[in-house]
Amino acid sequence: MVKLDKIYTRGGDAGETSLGNGARVAKSSARVAAYGDVDEANAAIGLVRLHISGPDDIVLARIQNDLFDLGADLCVPIKEGAPALRVTQAQVDWLEGQIDRMNAQLAPLKSFILPGGSPAAAFLHQARCVVRRAERLVVALLALPDEAVNRLVLVYLNRLSDLLFVMSRYVNGKGAHDVLWVPAANRDG
Template sequence: MVKLNKIYTRTGDKGDTALGNNTRVAKFDPRVEAYGTVDELNSVVGLARLHAKGDTDDSLGRIQNDLFDLGADLCLPEMDKDAERDYPPLRMHESQVTRLETEIDALNTTLEPLKSFVLPGGTPLAAHLHHCRTVSRRAERLTVHLSTEAEINPEAVRYLNRLSDWFFVVGRVANDEGRADVLWQPGANRT
């Protein structure tokens, strides 16, 4: 499916790039912005994995693979879904969203209900997971924006929406099951 013999091609030197169907678009095209931000998210997840162990690291590895699936989905316009190709287009699937929901529900049972908003921070892993959460939200916003201009797989948006929730819950777990969460204190610094 993927064969990379040469890393640079020079084909984007004038500010355009190829989508999955070889259509050339500007590098600032909403589709490129969406899947480029998914790629950025994958890199941020890689940083979080430097601090993760066991089941959390395994889950983050699955998410990284899902993010490549998501990038592949977003880079191939939905209108080309019936085009002939050597392999079927890779699209996000409801089961990937359901897996996140199941994990969120299981992890959330170990946490006390929140009585304030959580500030990004705490343990190094939690801080990185909050960074993942915010990049995931940006990827979601860009993907929703893309959906106003082009037909996209709705599971792509659903996945990103659940993923940011997953990062939030796992960030709380990484903060000693929420006991080390840094809580917002409204107006605490007013004079």
């Protein structure tokens, strides 16, 4: 269990922070940026939860907990033999199951969707965009030669953005209240 006695330590006052393995890095490092965006995605999902209840809220609560696991994974570089909390295939599989469950109740799309409809759907789209940003940062982190990252982090984020999209439709009256994009709708005037 985590115990935080003191919130401020002054350790980051010079622009550095500690990773989970104790290494000091710049707060602007790709790794810190990636888990910072994961934290932001978690906060965005917290906003969604203000507008959702019941089973959908339970799904989002589990995702929030998984995102803390994912942040813990990112903050400890992979090193052989070093124990760390890592995202697993089972967590990815669970997301896929949720996507399949919700998507089975939706009509196929005939247009792209604009973020909106209900407050919950709009906040789900916002969370999806933050997850996509985190995903892009993890891709950049994976491309760095000296960074070791669990590749399932990337898979989890990719699947999560898919789930948030499907869930936005699901909470929008199972797609009935989706706001559809109309290409070139405003060109003539």
